[in-house]
Amino acid sequence: MAYERTLQAMTWADAGHMAPELILIAMMAVLIMLDLLLPRRVDRSLIGWLSLASLLGSFVSVVWRIQHQADQSLASEALGLLNDNYRIDDFGAMFKLLLLTAAALIVLWSLGAMKQGSSGQLVHQGEYYYLMLPATAGAMLMTSTGDLITLYTGLELLSISTYVLVGLRARRALTAQAASSEEKVSAKPAEAAFKYVVTGGISSAFILFGMSYLYGLTGSTHVGEIGSSLPQAVESFRGLIYLAFFFMAAGFGIKIAAAPFHAWAPDVYEGAPTPVSAFLAVVSKTAAAVALFRLFYNVVFPESLSNGSTIGHDLFRAVLAVAACAMIVGTLSALRQHNMKRLLALSGVANAGYLIAPIGLSFYGVHSNNAAELFFYAAAYLCMNIGAFAVLSIVAGSRRDADGSVQLRSFEGLYHRAPWTAGAMIIFVLSLAGLPISGGFFGKLFVMMGAASSHAYWLVAIMAGTSVISYYVYFGIVRQMFMRSSGDEPVHVPAASGIVVWLCAAATLVLGVYPNGLLHWFEHVFSVVGDLLILR
Amino acid sequence: MLASYLTMAAILFCIGLYGAFVKRNAVVVLLSIELMLNSVNLNLVAFSKYGAVPSLTGQVFALFTIAVAAAEAAVGVAVLIALFRARGTVKADEFDELRR
Numbered sequence: 001m002a003y004e005r006t007l008q009a010m011t012w013a014d015a016g017h018m019a020p021e022l023i024l025i026a027m028m029a030v031l032i033m034l035d036l037l038l039p040r041r042v043d044r045s046l047i048g049w050l051s052l053a054s055l056l057g058s059f060v061s062v063v064w065r066i067q068h069q070a071d072q073s074l075a076s077e078a079l080g081l082l083n084d085n086y087r088i089d090d091f092g093a094m095f096k097l098l099l100l101t102a103a104a105l106i107v108l109w110s111l112g113a114m115k116q117g118s119s120g121q122l123v124h125q126g127e128y129y130y131l132m133l134p135a136t137a138g139a140m141l142m143t144s145t146g147d148l149i150t151l152y153t154g155l156e157l158l159s160i161s162t163y164v165l166v167g168l169r170a171r172r173a174l175t176a177q178a179a180s181s182e183e184k185v186s187a188k189p190a191e192a193a194f195k196y197v198v199t200g201g202i203s204s205a206f207i208l209f210g211m212s213y214l215y216g217l218t219g220s221t222h223v224g225e226i227g228s229s230l231p232q233a234v235e236s237f238r239g240l241i242y243l244a245f246f247f248m249a250a251g252f253g254i255k256i257a258a259a260p261f262h263a264w265a266p267d268v269y270e271g272a273p274t275p276v277s278a279f280l281a282v283v284s285k286t287a288a289a290v291a292l293f294r295l296f297y298n299v300v301f302p303e304s305l306s307n308g309s310t311i312g313h314d315l316f317r318a319v320l321a322v323a324a325c326a327m328i329v330g331t332l333s334a335l336r337q338h339n340m341k342r343l344l345a346l347s348g349v350a351n352a353g354y355l356i357a358p359i360g361l362s363f364y365g366v367h368s369n370n371a372a373e374l375f376f377y378a379a380a381y382l383c384m385n386i387g388a389f390a391v392l393s394i395v396a397g398s399r400r401d402a403d404g405s406v407q408l409r410s411f412e413g414l415y416h417r418a419p420w421t422a423g424a425m426i427i428f429v430l431s432l433a434g435l436p437i438s439g440g441f442f443g444k445l446f447v448m449m450g451a452a453s454s455h456a457y458w459l460v461a462i463m464a465g466t467s468v469i470s471y472y473v474y475f476g477i478v479r480q481m482f483m484r485s486s487g488d489e490p491v492h493v494p495a496a497s498g499i500v501v502w503l504c505a506a507a508t509l510v511l512g513v514y515p516n517g518l519l520h521w522f523e524h525v526f527s528v529v530g531d532l533l534i535l536r
Numbered sequence: 537m538l539a540s541y542l543t544m545a546a547i548l549f550c551i552g553l554y555g556a557f558v559k560r561n562a563v564v565v566l567l568s569i570e571l572m573l574n575s576v577n578l579n580l581v582a583f584s585k586y587g588a589v590p591s592l593t594g595q596v597f598a599l600f601t602i603a604v605a606a607a608e609a610a611v612g613v614a615v616l617i618a619l620f621r622a623r624g625t626v627k628a629d630e631f632d633e634l635r636r
Contacts, residue, residue: 149597156604163611167618187622191631193615198565201608202556205572208601209549212579212594219589221597233588267634 014081017065017088020058020096024137027054028130035126044125048111051129055104055136062096066525078531084222085147091531092144094375094522095290099143102282102382103136105500109390110275112496113397122168122273135161135279139287143294146534148211148221151291155207155255158287159200162280166272167193192271199264203254210247213240214299223298224534230303234311245300245315249322255288258356259326262349266337269345270405274396277341278389281348286378289355293374296359298534319360324462326353331466334473340392340406343473344385347432350466351381354447357463361454371532373446375522380439380511384431387504390497391425394418398491411480418491421498422481424505431508433474434467439511446519541582548575562619562626566612573605 015022031047038046069090078089107129114121122128134157141154169189211221217233217240218226234241253261269277296319300312330350337343354377358370395414396406415422431440444467451459493501511518526532548571555568577598584594620626 149593149600152597153600153604156608160604160607160611163608163615167615169618187619187631187633190615190619190622191633194562194612194619194631195634197608197612197615198556198569201566201569201612202553202572204608205549205552205569205576208573208576209579212576212583212597215580215594215597216583216587219587219591221593229589237588271634 010082017079017081018086019061020065020100021137021140023054023058023061024133024140027051027057028133028137031126031130031133035130044129045111045114047126048107048114048129051133052104052107052111054133055100055107058136059097059100059104062093062100066090066093070525078534080146080534084224084534085145085150086141087144087146087534089144089531090525090527091294091371092140092290094526095143095286095378096140098375098378098382099136099139099283099287102286102386103132103279105382105386105503106275106279106282107132109278109386109393109497109500112494112498112500113275113390113393115494115496122170124168128165128168128273131161131165132279135165136283139283142287142291145291145294146223148215148223148226151295152204152208152211155288155291156204158284159204159255162276162284163193163197163200165276165279166196166268168273168276170273188271189273192268195264195271196268199254199268203251203261205251206247206254207251210244210249210251213244213247217241217244222534223295227298227300227302227534230299234303238311241311242314245311246318248295249315249318252288252292253322256285256292256352256356257345257349258322258352259329259349260322262326262329262346262352265349266342266345269348270339270341274341274389274393277345278386281344281385281389282382285348285352285355286382289352289359289374289378292356293359293371294532297532301533316360319356320456320459323353323357323360324459326350326356327462327466331470331473334470337473338408340395340408340410343408344388344392347470347473348385350470351385351432354444354463355381357447357459358450361450361456361459369523370450371526372519372522373450375526376446376511376515376519377443379518380431380443380508383504383507383511384428384438384440387424387501387508388428388432390501390504391421391428394421394491394493394497394501397494408476408480411477412484414481414491416485418493421491421493421501424501425481426478427505427508429474429477431512433471435471437509437512439508439515441512442515443511446515538582538586541578541586545575545578545582548572548578560627560629562616562628562631565628566609566616569612570605570609573601573608577601 031050035047078087080087114125138154138157138161141157142151145151145154167189214226215221217237218229220226250261257265269280300315303312327350330346330353334343334346337346358373361370392406395410427438431438434440434444448460448463552568552572552575556565559565559568580594580598584590584592
């Protein structure tokens with residue numbers, strides 16, 4: 001089965017279909033030039049507003065495409081651009097909406113955070129805003145790849161942009177240097193960035209090594225072709241195929257920060273500027289999980305249907321084991337954590353378990369909506385995590401000490417200092433803990449029901465157990481906010497940060513009260529055969 | 537023929553992984569990562585010539601990998617320079633400000 005693949009030039013019609021990504025890339029180029037040409041005295045939040053506008057423009061063009069397809073009753077038709085390297089389908093489009101929402105919320109919140117106090121102000125604000133665009137475009141590429149090369153390119157576009165974003169240092173580092181040259185400049189952002197570059201590089205190498213074997217044994221980099229020629233390859237090279245998948249799963253595990261591969265996450269999140277931590281926690285994680293979902297379902301799923309197949313089942317079981325491990329390790333290590341950013345990083349590790357659990361729960365019997373579970377959980381996770389990080393940055397901005405690290409006790413008496421922000425934080429904490437009237441509750445519930453309907457009862461038990469343990473972690477925050485009183489002056493909440501906090505809180509509540517709205521919309525738009533599977 | 541290339545690539549990958557975990561000099565850590573990425577290139581090119589289904593795609597993939605790895609190395613070295621300015625050292629085990 002040798003396919004001779006022809007080169008296909010990009011046409012204007014293709015460019016129209018890729019408009020959401022192209023808008024971001026083009027605007028990045030424009031903003032780089034603008035940043036160079038604008039005189040120094042012009043406030044760089046202008047670039048922030050423009051990048052927010054381009055994210056929204058990209059969002060509108062994705063929505064327009066979904067609507068356009070629905071109007072023309074092409075709901076099940078997916079397009080393969082550039083010789084099927086790039087897939088335009090509703091699976092990708094729905095997750096692109098999530099990623100763009102997350103990026104837009106983070107940019108809006110940064111516009112507030114940069115104004116507040118000294119700890120949030122970055123030295124290179126222009127770079128910060130326009131690097132958000134290629135990072136988001138990379139994440140979007142990952143959600144709609146039909147080819148390993150495209151997947152790798154998107155992954156690296158996301159990773160390399162975020163390497164730089166993590167390393168951007170705050171202005172306070174400079175003033176500290178000016179005040180006392182004896183005192184060491186805070187190396188935290190650079191150190192975090194270096195750790196992230198090294199772990200990210202290792203994870204890319206693992207993914208690539210796995211991909212190279214997959215290509216060598218099946219003769220193609222197109223995921224649909226790999227899927228169709230895998231059963232043949234398994235017969236003669238079983239061990240090597242296992243090796244390839246093992247390497248790829250490990251590499252993606254590092255990117256998602258799931259448990260045995262999560263050691264970098266607390267360090268990097270702590271050292272990075274807070275909005276960038278939220279970006280890593282939400283956008284990188286979701287994009288990697290979605291890419292893994294599409295890859296596994298196209299490459300392994302056809303093989304797992306055939307009789308006597310082991311490799312598909314083993315792989316799905318391995319994903320479930322990583323998910324369980326992530327939940328247990330993330331929850332237990334959060335118990336002893338007092339640094340808020342590290343705590344949220346570890347809670348993100350536990351949440352990564354929930355994100356990848358639907359991937360491992362493949363289609364057994366009646367269980368067919370794991371894409372919807374992943375989508376709903378990703379949406380709930382987006383709202384609660386960005387909200388919690390935004391509250392954290394508001395608290396950090398109100399503190400006088402230049403250390404910049406936010407401990408659990410920084411939330412002391414927040415209810416008396418900023419009652420509305422404390423109220424929003426309650427909603428996020430409820431959602432993170434998975435208690436009712438919050439999006440997190442239904443997100444966890446759907447994943448659990450999915451696990452139960454595919455008879456993975458041990459996973460349900462682990463989910464329930466770790467949720468109960470995590471109550472202790474999250475209610476520590478509530479106790480600090482309400483039970484303690486503190487003499488500090490009221491916290492100043494910048495308008496943009498306040499808007500983001502309340503948008504996230506409202507969305508969390510809406511998802512908790514009326515989860516069916518989002519779920520039905522997703523199931524209305526998405527079909528497994530038309531959108532997810534790439535058949536060749 | 538293929539087996540020897542694959543073994544060579546696997547050995548390079550392992551040396552790179554060992555170096556990335558063990559080496560104390562941060563520049564050598566970055567070099568080790570490059571070694572891992574280059575072992576992948578060797579794999580891809582070997583497969584594209586002697587693989588089960590030979591095709592040009594492997595060489596194209598290798599070109600992509602080389603380009604992206606160069607970008608990654610550039611960012612890695614830039615970050616390392618920023619870190620060196622702040623800390624005055626490139627010893628990886630002295631980068632411990634984040635562990636408390």
